Amino acid sequence: MDLKGFDRPGRHGGGDIRSVKVMIAGGFGTGKTTMVRSVSDIRPLTTEETLTQAGAGVDDLIGVADKSQTTVSLDFGKIGLSDSLVLYLFGTPGQERFWFLWNGLFKGALGAVVLVDTRRLASSFRAIEEMERQKVPFVVALNVFPDSKDYPVEEIRDALDIPAHIPVVSFDARDRASSRDVLVALVRHLRERSAVAVESR
Amino acid sequence: MSAPRRPADPPGLERYYVLTGGRSGPGGSAAGLDVATLVVSRPGPVPGPQHEHEEIVRRCREPLSVAELGAHLGLPFNILAVLLSDLLDAGRVEARDPVPAHVAGRGPDLALLEEVLSGLERL
Numbered sequence: 365m366d367l368k369g370f371d372r373p374g375r376h377g378g379g380d381i382r383s384v385k386v387m388i389a390g391g392f393g394t395g396k397t398t399m400v401r402s403v404s405d406i407r408p409l410t411t412e413e414t415l416t417q418a419g420a421g422v423d424d425l426i427g428v429a430d431k432s433q434t435t436v437s438l439d440f441g442k443i444g445l446s447d448s449l450v451l452y453l454f455g456t457p458g459q460e461r462f463w464f465l466w467n468g469l470f471k472g473a474l475g476a477v478v479l480v481d482t483r484r485l486a487s488s489f490r491a492i493e494e495m496e497r498q499k500v501p502f503v504v505a506l507n508v509f510p511d512s513k514d515y516p517v518e519e520i521r522d523a524l525d526i527p528a529h530i531p532v533v534s535f536d537a538r539d540r541a542s543s544r545d546v547l548v549a550l551v552r553h554l555r556e557r558s559a560v561a562v563e564s565r
Numbered sequence: 566m567s568a569p570r571r572p573a574d575p576p577g578l579e580r581y582y583v584l585t586g587g588r589s590g591p592g593g594s595a596a597g598l599d600v601a602t603l604v605v606s607r608p609g610p611v612p613g614p615q616h617e618h619e620e621i622v623r624r625c626r627e628p629l630s631v632a633e634l635g636a637h638l639g640l641p642f643n644i645l646a647v648l649l650s651d652l653l654d655a656g657r658v659e660a661r662d663p664v665p666a667h668v669a670g671r672g673p674d675l676a677l678l679e680e681v682l683s684g685l686e687r688l
Contacts, residue, residue, distance in 0.1 A: 381628045383663045384681060385601035403688075409636035411600060413643060435641065438600065440632050445684025452601040452630055452663070472599055474666045474681065501666075544688045551682045554666055558673030 384445075385452045386547065387470055389495065390479030391487025395507040395537035396455035397439045399479065403543040404441025404453065412437050451547075456491075475501040475554050477546055479537070482512045485523055492524060503553050505546045506534040584615055584640075585647040598646050600632040601663040609657050617648055622657055 388396045401408045412435050439455040456469065470476070476495055480488040488504075495502045504526055506517065521532050533549050535542040606625040620638060629637075635645050652658040667673050 381603060382661060383601045383603050383628075383630060384666075384677070385599070385663045409633060411632040411635040412641045438632070440600070442630070442633075443684070443688065445681055449680055449684060450603075451681065451684070452632065454600060454632070468599065472601070472663045472665045474678075540688075544685055548682065548685050551678055551685060554673075555675065555678045555682065558666065558675055558678060561667075561673050562675070 380448045381450060382448060383450050383452055385454060385473045386550065387454050387456055387473050387476040387500070388479065389456045389476050389491040389502075390507075391481065391484070391489075391491060393484075394479040394481045394488060395509075396479055399477075399505075399507075399537040399543045399546070400439055400441040400453050400455050402538055402540045403443065403547065405443050406441055408439050408441045408455075410437050410439050453547075470498050470500045473500060475503075475550050477550055478502050478504050480504055480506050480520070480524065481509065482506050482515050482520060483509065485520065489524070492526065501554055501557055503531045503533065503546070503550045505549075506532065507537045508534050581641075581644045584617055585644055588647050597662065598631055598649060598660060599663055600630065600635075600642065602631045603628040603661040603663075604631060604634060604649065605629075605659045605661065607657055607659055609655070615648065618652060618657075621648060621652060625658055628661070 388399055390396055397408060436457050438457065441453050443451045443453070445451050454469075454473075478488055478491045478495060492502075492504070504521075504524070506515070506520060517532050517534060521528075526532055531549050531553050533546060535546050537543060604621070604625045605628045606622045617638060617640070621634060624634060624637060631642065631645060631649070634640075635642055638645065640648075649658065649660065653660060664674070664677055666678060
């Protein structure tokens with residue numbers, strides 16, 4: 365396992381290492397943690413946010429009756445991209461209604477991958493809506509489970525009402541190269557969007 | 566990916582209270598911390614009465630993200646942010662926010678995207 369630049373004390377002194385982040389979203393059980401695990405250089409870790417300042421409205425919303433703390437977890441992994449750049453991948457909490465509780469969860473992210481289980485398309489509706497609402501650039505990745513029917517990508521694009529300019533790819537979250545290809549598709553999409561933005565200035 | 570839960574360990578709350586001196590959120594210097602912010606130690610005396618301050622400085626000799634620190638130290642983000650704000654104020658650590666692909670007023674960072682892409686393609 366090569367953590368490129370992280371395991372060489374004294375070489376850079378960490379002086380020039382920068383980070384970027386990508387969010388892995390999608391409904392509950394769509395394979396977010398599986399994807400993070402298969403493509404990460406490290407064993408995925410979990411970080412938590414404890415919501416200590418939950419007011420009455422928040423308590424109602426998340427169904428916590430008393431005034432105790434609530435914890436939202438993020439599974440994450442990292443990929444050394446070069447000696448000076450590391451990519452962090454964060455799997456979002458399965459229930460999108462908790463996303464807003466984590467302040468700035470999507471802020472500063474390059475973009476997001478929204479995972480879809482083709483057997484349960486509806487489970488990712490919320491995630492797609494949320495990306496559009498928060499203006500996070502994203503690609504849609506159909507996680508092909510062993511018993512998934514073979515849906516044509518365009519049929520699923522229609523069913524999920526995904527605009528033509530947003531890539532929809534299919535992949536296997538358990539496979540490292542396949543998961544890597546989804547990230548490549550995301551960054552290519554970001555590059556195309558950016559090129560358009562540069563030209564139109 | 567777990568749903569919010571109530572902590573199974575109420576003494577944890579007391580630990581957090583002691584660690585943060587009862588402060589509930591990070592001060593100005595740490596208010597913008599992100600889970601992907603890299604923290605790097607700088608030389609100097611360790612401030613703060615808590616063992617955790619020392620532990621952060623020790624672990625961040627090489628850059629480490631706030632998320633990794635939280636996972637290694639078993640501390641939630643907001644508690645860790647309070648400790649990091651102490652260290653930032655004392656100049657004992659430096660925080661480096663994740664690089665966005667698009668900076669307001671400066672447009673997209675195409676060179677960054679190319680760097681990410683070639684890194685991924687080498688995997």
